[in-house]
Amino acid sequence: MLLPLPIQNLIEKISKLPGIGKRQATRIVFYLISRKEELREIIKSLSLIEKEIVICPDCFFPFQKSPNLKKCPICCHPKRNKNIICVVEKETDLLTIEETRKFNGLYHILGGLISPVDPQSYKNLRIKRLLERIKENKIKEIILAFPLTPQGEITSLYLERILKKYQVKITALAKGIPSGGEIEFADPQTIESAFKHRESL
Template structure:
């Protein structure tokens, strides 16, 4: 039987790239062969950048966004509207909202959404940290910018119940994003309008 790849080292590299989300075998092969054509310094720089990221990246102690320091650039920026908090599922969503240039407040990254089917419960998320931020009295509005899925709606309702005692207005982004969509896949204009046209959340969808 003729081996699929001419080199076991090549096969190992392709197998590792194929583990990345959205990367199939053909794309992985193309990427590995591209790196193989580069000089050693270029490949080392590529590998070192990823290793350094993994070893040295921090998570902001306030919002849980990724950062090079204990407090991220957004939380440390005095020009941001510190009284408005946008709650998102993950770091990619922070990037998506920032790209709209329609939101100038602060963020809170939950690290996921409640999904019993996936074994994710409230204790697996940064909900306690969010409650503490709201309880401090510095937050005047909380925007729930979660994916428009059943899990997203479940998380919205749970957060509503947790934050209700603090009497802080809660709002959800407008349904310009199709039901079942995740924030990161929405185009900037649609997402920006959804934030600008957010509506008061009263515990129902």
């Protein structure tokens, strides 16, 4: 192989990142090699993340290390309702919900969903810590905010079964016509749910 070993190694590592294949990894590596200034900037940024960013031991959202901060700003915030936990698949789901400013409780980032084709996939989820939090902090309600996909539905069912043993209310986000949504394009399941849970005006 004509490519120097350090280049081969880097392509290998970058092609393991989410959504990147070998071809794109190769393009990225050659791009960086011919732009050393940009490469140095990325190394600096990555090193800063490595040193300064830690993961909240409660909700698993990343935050900047600081001597007085043991948890993330959300979990620490004095005005948040600490009796409700909204469980989401990933960090970006939390960010989208936070941007609405319509939820004032705490979060729990599960770190993935159960895959119907991989029955062992539940083992990688942060379920154990969720159960500890429920016990430690007198949680009254758990909101399951998963995508309405087969993976999301299976994860909801699985967590529901486990959480039933705890003294906690379990809810899920409402299923219905989204804002701006056309009725003619809505699928049967959504329409069924929108009728069943129709609101009084």
